[in-house]
Amino acid sequence: MSDGTYIRRPNRPLQIYAVIFLIVLYVPVLFIPMFSFNDSIYVRFPLQGFTLQWYGELWTREPVWNALWNSVKVGLVVSVISTVLGVVAARAITRYRIPGKGTMVTFIMMPLVIPGIIFGVALLVLLSRMGVPLSLYTVGLGHLIICLPFGVATLLPRFEGFDPSMEEASADLGENGWWTFWRVTFPMVFPGVVASLLLTFTISFDEFIMAFFLTGTDPTLPMYIWGQLRFPQEFPSVLALSALILFVSFFLVFVAQRLGRAGLDNGNT
Amino acid sequence: MTSSDAFISIRNVNKFFGGFQAIDDVSMDIGKGEFFSLLGASGCGKTTLLRMLAGFESTSSGEILIDGQPTADVPPHHRPVNMVFQSYAIFPHLNVRDNIAYGLRKQRLPKAKRQEMVEEMLDLIKLPGYGTRKANELSGGQRQRIALARALILRPKVLLLDEPLGALDKQLREQMQLELRALQRQVGITFVFVTHDQEEALTLSDRIAVMSGGKVLQVDTPHGLYEAPRTREVASFIGNMNFFPATVRRNGASAGAVETEGLGTIPVPLDILTKPDGAPVQVALRPEKFALSDTRPDGALAVQARLSTSAYLGERSHHYVTIDGREEPVAVSTPNLHRLAGDDAGTGAPVWLSWTPESIVILDAE
Ligand SMILES: Nc1ncnc2c1ncn2[C@@H]1O[C@H](COP(=O)(O)OP(=O)(O)O)[C@@H](O)[C@H]1O
Ligand SMILES: [Mg+2]
Numbered sequence: 001m002s003d004g005t006y007i008r009r010p011n012r013p014l015q016i017y018a019v020i021f022l023i024v025l026y027v028p029v030l031f032i033p034m035f036s037f038n039d040s041i042y043v044r045f046p047l048q049g050f051t052l053q054w055y056g057e058l059w060t061r062e063p064v065w066n067a068l069w070n071s072v073k074v075g076l077v078v079s080v081i082s083t084v085l086g087v088v089a090a091r092a093i094t095r096y097r098i099p100g101k102g103t104m105v106t107f108i109m110m111p112l113v114i115p116g117i118i119f120g121v122a123l124l125v126l127l128s129r130m131g132v133p134l135s136l137y138t139v140g141l142g143h144l145i146i147c148l149p150f151g152v153a154t155l156l157p158r159f160e161g162f163d164p165s166m167e168e169a170s171a172d173l174g175e176n177g178w179w180t181f182w183r184v185t186f187p188m189v190f191p192g193v194v195a196s197l198l199l200t201f202t203i204s205f206d207e208f209i210m211a212f213f214l215t216g217t218d219p220t221l222p223m224y225i226w227g228q229l230r231f232p233q234e235f236p237s238v239l240a241l242s243a244l245i246l247f248v249s250f251f252l253v254f255v256a257q258r259l260g261r262a263g264l265d266n267g268n269t
Numbered sequence: 270m271t272s273s274d275a276f277i278s279i280r281n282v283n284k285f286f287g288g289f290q291a292i293d294d295v296s297m298d299i300g301k302g303e304f305f306s307l308l309g310a311s312g313c314g315k316t317t318l319l320r321m322l323a324g325f326e327s328t329s330s331g332e333i334l335i336d337g338q339p340t341a342d343v344p345p346h347h348r349p350v351n352m353v354f355q356s357y358a359i360f361p362h363l364n365v366r367d368n369i370a371y372g373l374r375k376q377r378l379p380k381a382k383r384q385e386m387v388e389e390m391l392d393l394i395k396l397p398g399y400g401t402r403k404a405n406e407l408s409g410g411q412r413q414r415i416a417l418a419r420a421l422i423l424r425p426k427v428l429l430l431d432e433p434l435g436a437l438d439k440q441l442r443e444q445m446q447l448e449l450r451a452l453q454r455q456v457g458i459t460f461v462f463v464t465h466d467q468e469e470a471l472t473l474s475d476r477i478a479v480m481s482g483g484k485v486l487q488v489d490t491p492h493g494l495y496e497a498p499r500t501r502e503v504a505s506f507i508g509n510m511n512f513f514p515a516t517v518r519r520n521g522a523s524a525g526a527v528e529t530e531g532l533g534t535i536p537v538p539l540d541i542l543t544k545p546d547g548a549p550v551q552v553a554l555r556p557e558k559f560a561l562s563d564t565r566p567d568g569a570l571a572v573q574a575r576l577s578t579s580a581y582l583g584e585r586s587h588h589y590v591t592i593d594g595r596e597e598p599v600a601v602s603t604p605n606l607h608r609l610a611g612d613d614a615g616t617g618a619p620v621w622l623s624w625t626p627e628s629i630v631i632l633d634a635e
Contacts, residue, residue, distance in 0.1 A: 168325055169358035171345040173372035173419065183371075187362045 033243040041236050054240040064241065067224035071205050074136055074220060078143040079201035086151030086196055087189070093152075094159040109149045119145055120213035127214070134216035142210030147200040154199055154260050158192035195260035202252045206245065221245065275334075276301040276459055277322065277427060282331035284317055284483075291317045293483035294331075299461065300475075304453050306462045308470040308506075309480030315463040316355070318480075319429050322461060323352045336426055350427040351420035355435065357412045359404045359419075365391075366400035368415055372423045390418040393452070410441050417452070427459045434469065446472055467507050471495070479503050495555075501632055504553050511554050511599050514634070519546040527552055527631060531595035532572060535626050542631070549634040556602035558628035561588065562621045571623035574599070576616060581605075590622055 035043050039051040058064050092098065093105060111119065123142055124134075132138065166188065170180040186193075208222040215223050225241060228234040275298035284292035291314045299305045307315040320326040321333060324345035333340045335349065351372075360368050369387050378386075391397050394414040399407075407415065413433055420428055433449075434442045450473050453460050464470050470477045471491040478488045487494060487503045498504035501512060515529040525542040528534045529552050544550055565571055574590040577598050586605055589598035599622065 163356055163358060165354045165356050165358040166360065168323075168345070169352070169354055169360075169419075170371070171325075172323060172350075172352045173423065174346050174375055175372075176344075176346050179374075183374075184360060188360075 029246065032239055032246060036236065036239040036243040038236070041233055043235065043239070054236040055244075057237050058240055058244075061237075063224060064221075067219050067221045070136055070218045071221040074140045074143060075201045075204040078140050078147055078204040079197045082144055082147040082151040082200045083155075083193060083196040085148055086155045087193065089148075089152050090155040090159040090189075091185075093156065094162070095164065105152075108152050111145050112149045112153075116146065116207075116209035120210050123210070124213045134214055136216070136218050136220075138214040138216070139211050139220060140204075142214045143204040143207055146207060146210060147203050150203055151196045151200050154196040154256070155189065155192045157260075158189040162188055191259045195256040198252045198256035198259070202249045202256070206249055274300055276303075276336060277461070278332075278334040279318075280332050280334070282318075282321065282333060283329045284314070284321065284326065285329045291483050292321070292329075295483075295485050296331075297478055297485060297488050299459060302457050302459055304450065304460045304462065304473055304475045306464055306470040306474040306477045307480055308464055308467060308477050310506075311465055313480045314483040315465075315480060316431055319352070319431055319461060319463050322427070323350055323429055324348050349425055350429055351423055351425040352429040353413070353416045353420055353431065353433045355431040355433070357416040357433075359407070359412050359415055361404045363404065364400065365396070365402045365404070365407070365415055368404065369400075369418045369422055371419060386422055390422050393421070393455075394418045395448075409436050410445065413437065413445065417449075421456060421458070425458060427461060430460060430462045432463050432465070434464075435466075442469075449473065471507070479506060481506075497630060498553070499632070501551065501553070501635065504630065504632065509556050509600055509602075511556065512632075513552040513554070513595070515550050515552045515631075517542055517544045517546055517548045517550055527629075531592050531599070532624075533570070535570060535629060537626060537629070537631065551632040551634055553630040553632055554624060554628060556587070556600040557585075557604075558624055559599070559601040559603075560623045561590070561601060561603055562623065565621050566623045569623040569625060571621045574620055574622040576618045576620050578616065590620065592622065 034047075036054055037050050037052070038047050039053070040048040089108060093101060098104065120142065123138070123145075127134070127138055162185075166184055167180050170184045171177075175183060206222065207220075208226065211220045211223050212226070219227060221241070222245075225238050228238050277299040279295055279297050279299075282292055282295045283290065293314075295318065307318060309315055317326060321328055322335070322340075324340065324343060328341070340348065360371065363371070366384075366387050369390050370383055373383055373386070387400060388397070391399060394417060396411060396414055396418075399411070404412075404415075413436075416433070434445050437445060446469060449460075462470075462473060471494075474491060476488060476490050477494055479486045479494065481502060487499050489497070494503065494507050498507065498510075501510075504510040504512075513529040513531050515527040518526045518528050518534065519539070519542065520526070523539075524536065525539045526534050526536045527542075527550060532552065532554075535552065560566070560569070561574075561576075562571075572592055574592045577589040577591050579586055579588045584605060585602050588601045588603065590601055591598050601622065
């Protein structure tokens with residue numbers, strides 16, 4: 001303990017706890033990529049040898065590509081809409097004196113803690129009552145509800161760490177609201193916008209429960225995986241697909257996290 | 270100042286935030302090319318008034334004219350004024366050059382011309398070669414100068430400055446005061462400068478508006494505010510002041526005097542006596558208008574006093590003396606003209622307290 005202050009000194013039990021926590025969290029997940037390279041259709045030890053066969057099969061399968069394309073379409077639209085709404089909401093929350101602001105924020109954040117199954121069922125009932133046919137649009141609507149709080153939560157700290165006199169200075173120097181937004185506000189919150197896009201895209205891309213209730217005839221990728229689980233011989237391909245989704249998601253969220261904090265730590269005054 | 274050469278006219282302006290009145294019936298005129306300060310304690314409404322000039326706050330009633338034009342419907346980005354914000358508001362995503370050139374977009378200048386203007390500004394604020402620095406590589410004093418350059422490059426008719434030196438340390442602040450004053454003379458733009466530091470206001474300004482609780486108490490030159498404050502509040506806000514309850518004495522049409530508690534009867538010219546005979550007033554005297562001596566000085570007005578405490582401050586010494594007929598001690602400040610060795614009179618020593626009738630200010634009674 002020669003180095004480090006009282007607060008910063010290493011804490012052995014805490015370190016052990018953190019390591020165990022990470023192992024428990026990620027080891028089960030790591031079985032998926034491991035078995036996806038296993039040369040056997042049975043998921044069991046001992047491993048049989050290395051193969052790329054399951055990945056190759058995925059490549060040639062039409063429905064996988066269709067499902068992937070469906071997920072990307074929904075993910076792109078949902079991420080753009082929830083990020084735009086997130087920017088508007090975060091700006092309104094931090095800039096204006098709105099009565100009942102706290103309550104409003106609570107309601108925006110609520111979907112984070114309400115089980116997806118409740119929202120899914122509720123939306124399904126509502127949409128079928130209104131006679132709206134299930135399609136990728138209804139899936140997108142469900143995903144929007146889930147993604148919006150993540151967008152707002154990513155963007156809020158950006159706007160909170162933003163001196164309101166920056167925008168006033170721009171107006172003072174002759175720019176109207178439109179130009180002020182594009183020359184000052186947007187560049188300053190840009191990393192947050194990218195982070196929000198990546199995060200909400202990933203959440204939509206991986207989402208299952210809403211899609212389960214609201215999908216019509218076009219499945220998203222998680223729905224496709226769910227459908228394939230009935231066929232034991234398809235299981236290794238499902239593992240391969242899951243492994244791919246896992247890596248892409250991890251990468252996107254990692255980048256989003258880095259961007260979301262960029263510039264906030266070092267004197268963004 | 271007559272209203273014909275007023276460049277900014279503030280007429281009966283009020284500002285309410287909900288039920289709270291931040292600005293209370295303020296009227297004043299600011300001349301072209303003037304260095305004009307708004308001086309007052311924190312929360313008295315200085316920033317609010319400045320923001321109304323910039324267009325960030327509307328007036329609840331009354332009007333503001335800039336260069337003869339009513340401003341009520343003019344948004345901030347169309348006003349011929351620029352502001353240096355208290356936080357400086359330097360854009361963090363732009364370098365120094367782009368910060369300074371920010372307001373030039375609409376002028377559609379060739380790149381070379383714009384570059385030249387920025388370089389000129391960098392020279393003016395004594396930061397040549399800083400064009401490519403990032404905003405977060407600048408010190409407080411440098412940010413302050415960039416904010417100044419960013420506003421001045423647009424050649425505004427009025428520059429508004431909200432406590433621009435408040436965030437700087439004492440030494441830098443004093444240096445920047447001199448530079449700011451020199452810069453204002455050089456560019457000849459009207460400056461409206463907000464500060465809570467009375468010394469800063471006195472040093473820099475052509476005229477000062479002293480504010481309190483949303484009201485303007487007095488608008489005057491530094492000399493006028495110091496030597497002829499109109500109310501007790503102004504008198505005690507600017508420097509120190511001793512107040513003596515007094516009564517007006519008029520001896521026919523020829524001579525006048527005020528009879529004070531503690532300083533005896535002081536003859537004053539009739540023309541500064543506005544009150545009738547017997548009216549209660551206050552006589553105010555700054556500490557440095559008094560002199561202390563061991564023997565009764567010839568010709569001056571004097572009373573016998575006792576030294577209560579003395580503090581040696583280098584250039585000057587501050588003393589408190591007590592006099593008969595007055596409980597509160599009198600503050601006296603004397604220059605240390607000679608190098609004296611150990612002749613400081615001890616506590617309770619008798620001294621003569623003297624002053625001249627010209628140095629007194631007569632104020633209304635409380
Ligand atoms: N937007 C606002 N809403 C409500 N009250 C405000 C607002 N702006 C300023 N005030 C109040 O008006 C008073 C004057 O504020 P300000 O002009 O900032 O004072 P100063 O700059 O002299 O310190 C303060 O009491 C402040 O709380
Ligand atoms: Mg202020």
